[in-house]
Amino acid sequence: MTNQEHSESLTETTTGPALRVRPRVWIGIAIWAAYTLLVFAVGKAMGVPYTDLGESGSNLFLGAGVSLIVGAVALAITATLLGWWRPALFDRHRSVRWPIFVPILMAVALVINLVSTDWGSYDGGFFAASIVLLLVGFTEEMANRGLLVVALRSRLGEGWVWFLSSLLFGLMHLTNALSGQDLLTTLQQVAFAFAGGTIFYILRRTTGTLIWAMVLHGLWDFSTFAVGHGTPGAFAAFGGIVNQIACVAGLIVVAFVIRGAKERTALA
Template sequence: MTDTTTETATALRVRPRVWIGLAIWLGYVIVVFAVQTWSGIPYTHFGDDAGTLFFGAGVSLIIGTILLAITASLLGWWRPALFDRRHSARWPIFVPALMAVAMLINLASTDWGSYDVGFLAASIVLLLVGFTEEMTTRGLLLVGLRSRLGEGWVWFLTSALFALMHLTNAFSGQDLLTTLQQVGLAFMGGTVFYILRRTTGSLIWAMVLHGLWDFSTFAVTHGTPGPFAVFGGIVNQIAGVLGLIVVAFVIRGSNERLDAPRATAVVA
C-alpha cells in the first residue's frame, strides 16, 4: 500500500464497507421520499410557484445536506468522498463540458421575466442537489464500494443507484414511462458526473455542475422558454451517450481501491 493510501486510510474513523455505503444511499432515498411525501405536493407540481418548489423539493434537500454532512463527519470519510488519490486522463473532460454547454443553453433560454424574488430564492435552494446526490452516490457510496470492488463496478453501481433514486418519482405523481426515461437519462448523467470526478480528481466540480444542471432544468420550464430550449436537452443526451463510450478510459489503470485498516479511535 502506498504512502498516500496509508495516510488516507488512517484518517478514517470507520473502516469503509460496502454495506455502509449502501445503507447511506438507502437512508438518503427514504428521507427525501418521506419529506417530499409529507409536503403533500406531487412531483409534477414542483416548481409551479415558489411555495411548491421550496416545500416540495427544497426542504428535503436542506435536511439531506445536514444529515449527509453529519454522516461524513462521524465516519471520517470527507477526504476520500471528495478527492481521488490520482486523476485519470484529462481528455474525457470534454463530455462534462458538453453538459455544461447544455446547461448554459437552458439558462439562456429561460424566461427570466417570469421570475419573482420568492421563486428565485426557492430555485437557488435547488443548488443543494449537487451536494446531496453527489455526496450520497459518487461520494459516500463510492467510498464504501471502493473498499472491496474494482473501479469498473464502482462506476456502474454508483451510476445505476443514482439512476434508481429517481424511481421514487413514479410514487409522487409522475407517470411510469416518463419516470423510466428519467432513470435512463440519470444513468447517463451519473456517468458524466463520474467522468468529471475522475478527470479532475475531485467530486467538488461534479457537485457544482450537477447543482447548476438541475437549477437550469427547472429554470427553463418556468414561464415561456426561448426558441432554442430544445437544444439543451439534445446536447445533454449527446453528452450522456459519449460518456458511456469514453468512461472506460477514465476507469482503465485507476488505483483508487481503499484498503483501509481497522477504524481508529483517534478523532480526525
C-alpha cells in the first residue's frame, strides 16, 4: 500500500465515509466569514435597521428573513460541495448525558417567553415573518457548530473547538452595531451569544447531533422576538433570569462534554 493510500485509508477510518474536501481550519473560518458578510450585506441592502426589525412583519422579513433564506441556500450548497453534511450534523460519539440539563433550562426560558408573549398584538404578516425567523436555527448552527466545527476538529483539540466556535458565534453579532444597534448593547449581545453558543454546543455533544441545537436555536430566537412584540406578560422577566442561569451553568459544565471527546475529522 502506498503512503497516499494508507493516508486515505486512515482518513476514512477516523472520519467515516471519505469527505469530498479534506477539512482544514482555514476553510471553516472562510465559511464563517463569508456567511457573516453575506447576511450582513443582504440585510443592509434591505435598508431596515436592526433596531426596527420588531416593528412590523415587513421589517422583520426584509431585515432578517431574506438574509436567512439566502444564507440557508448558500450553506446548503457549501455543505454539499464539500461533502461535509454528515460530520457537520452528527458526532461519532456522545458525551456524558447529564449536562443536557443546561439546554433544558434554556428550553424552559423559551416556554416562559412564549407564555408571556402578547399574541393579540400579532397580525398575519408579522407571524409569517416570525416563522421565517426559525431558519436562524439552521443557518447559524450550520455555520458555527456545523461546518466550522468540522474544520476546527481537523487540527485542534475539542476544548479549542468549543471555545473558538462559541467565540466566533458571539463575534458574528458585532455586525448588529453596524445595522443601528448601539455598541454597548451589541457587546452585551456578543457575550450572551458566546454563552448561548456554549449551550448549543453542549446540546450537540450530549445528543450526538446538531439537529436538536438547530431546533432549540430557531425556537429561542423566535421566542425572543415574540415576547418583545407588543406588551409582554408579567412573567417575561423571569424567562430572562432562567436563561441567564442556563448561560452560567453552561460555562461551568462544558468541560464535562469536552472531556474525552474523539471527534477529529482529519489526520493532523
